[in-house]
Amino acid sequence: MDFNVIGKSVIRVDGLAKVTGKAIYPQDIYMDNMLFGKTLRSSVPHAYFTLDTSKAEKIEGVVKIFTAKDVPGHNSHGVLFKDHEVLCEKKVRRIGDPIAFVVAVSEKIAAEAIEAIEVKYEEIPAVFDPVEAMKDEIKVHDGKSNIIYHYKLRKGNIEEGFAQSDVIVENVYNTSMVEHAFLQPEAGVSYVEDDGTIVVCAATQYPHFDQLEIAEAMGVPAEKVKVINPAVGGAFGGREDITLQIHLAMAAVYTGRPVKAVYSREESFYAHSKRHPEIIKIKTGANKEGKLLALEAEIIADTGAYASWAINVTRKSGIHVTGPYVIPNVKVDAYAVYTNNPFCGAMRGFGATQVPIATEQQMDILAEKLNISPVEIRLKNAFTKGSQTANGQTLTDSVPLVDCITKAAKAIGMF
Amino acid sequence: MELKKVIKAEKLDEVLNLLAENRERAKVIAGGTDFVIQLREKKIAPEVIIDISDVDELNFIRKSGEFIEIGAATKFTTIKNSGIISDAFKGLKDAAGHVGSPQIRNLGTVGGNICNGSPAADTVPALLALGAVAVVKSKNNTREVPLEEFYLDRGKVKLEPDEILYAVKFLNSKPGQGLGFVKLGLRNALAISSISIAVFVETDNDINCKDVRIGSGALAKFPIREKEVEAFLKGKTLHEDVIEEATEFFGKILEQRLAGRPPVEKDYKPYAIKGVFKEALNKALSVVC
Amino acid sequence: MKTISLKVNGKPYTVEVEEDMRLLDLLRDKLGFTGVKEGCAEGECGACSVIMDGNLVTSCLVMAFQADGKEIITIEGLQSEDGTLHPIQQAFLDEGAVQCGFCTPAMVLAAKALLDKNPNPTDEQIKEGISGNLCRCTGYAKIVSAVKKAAEYLNQGGK
Ligand SMILES: Cc1cc2nc3c(=O)[nH]c(=O)nc-3n(C[C@H](O)[C@H](O)[C@H](O)COP(=O)(O)OP(=O)(O)OC[C@H]3O[C@@H](n4cnc5c(N)ncnc54)[C@H](O)[C@@H]3O)c2cc1C
Numbered sequence: 001m002d003f004n005v006i007g008k009s010v011i012r013v014d015g016l017a018k019v020t021g022k023a024i025y026p027q028d029i030y031m032d033n034m035l036f037g038k039t040l041r042s043s044v045p046h047a048y049f050t051l052d053t054s055k056a057e058k059i060e061g062v063v064k065i066f067t068a069k070d071v072p073g074h075n076s077h078g079v080l081f082k083d084h085e086v087l088c089e090k091k092v093r094r095i096g097d098p099i100a101f102v103v104a105v106s107e108k109i110a111a112e113a114i115e116a117i118e119v120k121y122e123e124i125p126a127v128f129d130p131v132e133a134m135k136d137e138i139k140v141h142d143g144k145s146n147i148i149y150h151y152k153l154r155k156g157n158i159e160e161g162f163a164q165s166d167v168i169v170e171n172v173y174n175t176s177m178v179e180h181a182f183l184q185p186e187a188g189v190s191y192v193e194d195d196g197t198i199v200v201c202a203a204t205q206y207p208h209f210d211q212l213e214i215a216e217a218m219g220v221p222a223e224k225v226k227v228i229n230p231a232v233g234g235a236f237g238g239r240e241d242i243t244l245q246i247h248l249a250m251a252a253v254y255t256g257r258p259v260k261a262v263y264s265r266e267e268s269f270y271a272h273s274k275r276h277p278e279i280i281k282i283k284t285g286a287n288k289e290g291k292l293l294a295l296e297a298e299i300i301a302d303t304g305a306y307a308s309w310a311i312n313v314t315r316k317s318g319i320h321v322t323g324p325y326v327i328p329n330v331k332v333d334a335y336a337v338y339t340n341n342p343f344c345g346a347m348r349g350f351g352a353t354q355v356p357i358a359t360e361q362q363m364d365i366l367a368e369k370l371n372i373s374p375v376e377i378r379l380k381n382a383f384t385k386g387s388q389t390a391n392g393q394t395l396t397d398s399v400p401l402v403d404c405i406t407k408a409a410k411a412i413g414m415f
Numbered sequence: 416m417e418l419k420k421v422i423k424a425e426k427l428d429e430v431l432n433l434l435a436e437n438r439e440r441a442k443v444i445a446g447g448t449d450f451v452i453q454l455r456e457k458k459i460a461p462e463v464i465i466d467i468s469d470v471d472e473l474n475f476i477r478k479s480g481e482f483i484e485i486g487a488a489t490k491f492t493t494i495k496n497s498g499i500i501s502d503a504f505k506g507l508k509d510a511a512g513h514v515g516s517p518q519i520r521n522l523g524t525v526g527g528n529i530c531n532g533s534p535a536a537d538t539v540p541a542l543l544a545l546g547a548v549a550v551v552k553s554k555n556n557t558r559e560v561p562l563e564e565f566y567l568d569r570g571k572v573k574l575e576p577d578e579i580l581y582a583v584k585f586l587n588s589k590p591g592q593g594l595g596f597v598k599l600g601l602r603n604a605l606a607i608s609s610i611s612i613a614v615f616v617e618t619d620n621d622i623n624c625k626d627v628r629i630g631s632g633a634l635a636k637f638p639i640r641e642k643e644v645e646a647f648l649k650g651k652t653l654h655e656d657v658i659e660e661a662t663e664f665f666g667k668i669l670e671q672r673l674a675g676r677p678p679v680e681k682d683y684k685p686y687a688i689k690g691v692f693k694e695a696l697n698k699a700l701s702v703v704c
Numbered sequence: 705m706k707t708i709s710l711k712v713n714g715k716p717y718t719v720e721v722e723e724d725m726r727l728l729d730l731l732r733d734k735l736g737f738t739g740v741k742e743g744c745a746e747g748e749c750g751a752c753s754v755i756m757d758g759n760l761v762t763s764c765l766v767m768a769f770q771a772d773g774k775e776i777i778t779i780e781g782l783q784s785e786d787g788t789l790h791p792i793q794q795a796f797l798d799e800g801a802v803q804c805g806f807c808t809p810a811m812v813l814a815a816k817a818l819l820d821k822n823p824n825p826t827d828e829q830i831k832e833g834i835s836g837n838l839c840r841c842t843g844y845a846k847i848v849s850a851v852k853k854a855a856e857y858l859n860q861g862g863k
């Protein structure tokens with residue numbers, strides 16, 4: 001078959017605009033009569049608070065200071081659970097929670113007003129260790145357990161699997177929280193069209209869902225919200241959750257003028273999700289020949305103050321913790337847990353990135369104990385066409401893992 | 416203070432007059448690579464900013480008698496590519512070449528590096544090892560201070576409000592001398608030094624160490640001379656075992672010095688110094704001519 | 705306010721700048737050269753790089769008043785009036801060195817600053833030349849090949 005694209009070198013459609021500097025990212029949009037918005041964020045991880053905006057409001061050039069009470073519809077958003085507040089009402093759950101949005105005639109004045117807002121915090125105990133958080137002694141969200149998800153995987157008989165194993169390796173691995181640091185910090189512009197349609201122009205990964213979230217928070221039907229996604233300067237999962245979209249929409253509707261916001265790099269760090277750090281307790285058993293017989297794992301994923309994609313991410317970790325290997329007896333428990341840390345969500349690999357750190361180390365250690373090569377132990381256990389994963393999926397299509405390992409091993413002279 | 420006035424100076428006199436007039440209210444900017452960030456973070460709030468980056472009288476590398484003099488507003492890129500600085504003192508060019516990135520080296524100046532007073536300033540250990548002297552000017556005065564006495568504290572140098580650093584100078588290389596510089600950072604570009612070491616050696620034909628000066632960065636509140644290690648090496652023949660011993664000795668000194676510091680410093684640096692120091696010393700020996 | 709004169713992409717401008725304005729703000733907000741990007745505001749990412757008097761600099765670390773009398777080149781100055789791409793831009797396209805594109809204008813300028821001084825750089829020299837520019841989409845391998853291809857195009861007298 002002759003394809004138009006597959007097998008050919010094509011020039012990307014957006015390439016020309018990008019190499020000439022003409023591509024429009026949200027911060028490149030300047031509109032007449034435009035106002036500027038800036039977010040006040042919490043400086044403590046867990047507290048009740050009150051705001052006094054009176055001084056800030058008096059600064060010349062400040063148009064409006066939005067707080068929770070100004071959110072016209074539901075003061076909430078979130079891709080799975082609506083656990084974020086558009087602007088926190090009385091409690092903050094992490095450093096960086098948005099508590100007010102200042103709109104002014106210039107960025108400088110908005111920044112000045114942010115400093116003039118008086119925030120009184122009444123700090124309450126916070127929890128940063130997910131293992132501690134699982135005890136539910138300190139609750140991050142009132143009336144709700146910190147354990148928001150438990151993924152359970154059972155296959156075969158784990159006790160028998162270990163009983164038959166000649167070598168067993170057991171370790172705990174910790175992975176770190178990771179920031180996307182996409183090169184273009186969050187930015188956006190919002191304005192209202194003549195027929196009342198709210199337009200939000202922001203770099204996002206999820207425009208159709210943003211539309212619904214903006215509509216719900218604004219208390220308008222979805223068809224009254226238009227989301228325009230200009231050039232996006234990298235995302236890597238970090239633009240799946242709402243950041244400034246609703247703040248801008250509120251400001252544009254209230255003022256009737258275009259409103260723009262651009263985050264600094266520092267604010268960008270506060271504003272969006274991170275990769276879930278995980279504590280991976282893992283026990284792997286194999287027989288003398290290096291055949292894997294059993295794997296038991298407990299994974300605790302710290303999702304910070306908000307769930308974002310925690311459930312999907314944690315589930316993926318639970319599934320992928322076996323590695324691409326056939327193991328007859330498997331027991332996995334994976335938990336997603338709230339803490340007062342920065343919130344975690346999607347990032348490159350979505351839970352599948354963390355677990356190989358544990359799984360593959362275990363393979364190396366097993367190989368060393370069995371005195372076989374790390375290549376050999378992987379080839380012995382690798383998924384092939386027809387293999388069944390621990391969660392019961394039969395791999396019916398191409399599974400070129402053995403080929404891939406063999407080629408790589410040859411290329412580095414290990415085979 | 417509110418920023419009221421910014422001046423792009425062309426002449427040294429103009430700079431010195433403005434400083435005499437405005438004193439504490441004024442601050443000079445050179446490459447701006449530290450300054451602009453501090454200004455935006457409101458760590459500094461001058462009323463008057465005087466730009467010295469295009470003052471030709473502060474921008475030179477020249478031989479003057481036995482000395483090499485480098486004007487304070489000389490950029491890292493110029494130092495890195497200088498034909499006046501000899502191969503024996505290539506360590507200084509290496510230090511300049513290790514700063515930040517091409518962009519930072521095209522803006523940043525040696526004067527800014529010194530006056531900013533950062534413990535991790537990369538050219539300073541090299542200049543300390545060269546025994547450099549700071550030449551300071553004000554409207555009515557010129558004075559010289561050994562660079563090692565120029566620091567008061569982290570971020571603080573001995574300058575009066577009406578003074579600027581005019582130049583640094585050091586004795587030109589002689590046969591038997593060499594300077595080696597090594598920087599340890601998280602990656603090759605855009606990484607602040609975790610440790611930087613410059614070693615100046617003077618040897619006779621039998622690799623007897625006639626003289627040695629060691630400048631270190633990121634191992635104290637500001638870059639310093641490592642005099643105990645110098646004393647240990649001076650007069651010894653620089654065989655491998657002697658170098659090894661000196662290396663261990665340096666590690667011990669740091670264990671004591673950094674005892675109260677966080678683990679990344681107290682556990683890591685005394686260990687890492689060994690490799691860094693040995694490499695710097697060997698580099699110095701390899702360029703001795 | 706202070707009045708300064710500078711050239712951008714060959715064209716002279718005389719503009720009023722605020723005392724605390726950066727060259728980056730002047731170029732983007734006042735003069736409309738939005739191909740200059742702000743990624744960090746502290747010299748770390750290189751997205752704001754422009755060529756000033758022949759040298760690559762981060763415009764977030766230059767005060768606007770310091771640029772008085774300077775000649776600046778931004779990405780907008782590379783394409784010919786008739787729309788022909790500069791050979792470096794063409795090479796970036798041909799080699800697939802563009803992903804999200806936010807680093808691209810400054811990467812192209814970093815390549816220009818390098819190739820203007822060194823028409824036949826080694827891989828190592830190319831890597832050093834772009835070492836002050838982060839590409840978080842991590843297309844470095846393709847960017848290095850693009851700079852090599854650009855050197856070829858330029859040495860053949862443009863593409
Ligand atoms: C991204 C990045 C990476 C960096 N990497 C490195 C690195 O690897 N190694 C390193 O050493 N540094 C590094 N730096 C720090 C900085 O570039 C250097 O310290 C540089 O030498 C500062 O010089 P400048 O000319 O830019 O000084 P400026 O920022 O203009 O000034 C710095 C200070 O010195 C004062 N000053 C400047 N010149 C004089 C003078 N002649 N007399 C009196 N006072 C003066 C100023 O008032 C100011 O207080 C980095 C900075 C950035 C932004």
Ligand code: FES
Binds near residue numbers: 762764
């Ligand atoms: S914005 Fe200037 S280097 Fe990042």
Ligand code: FES
Binds near residue numbers: 183807842
């Ligand atoms: S292409 Fe996205 S940062 Fe380089």
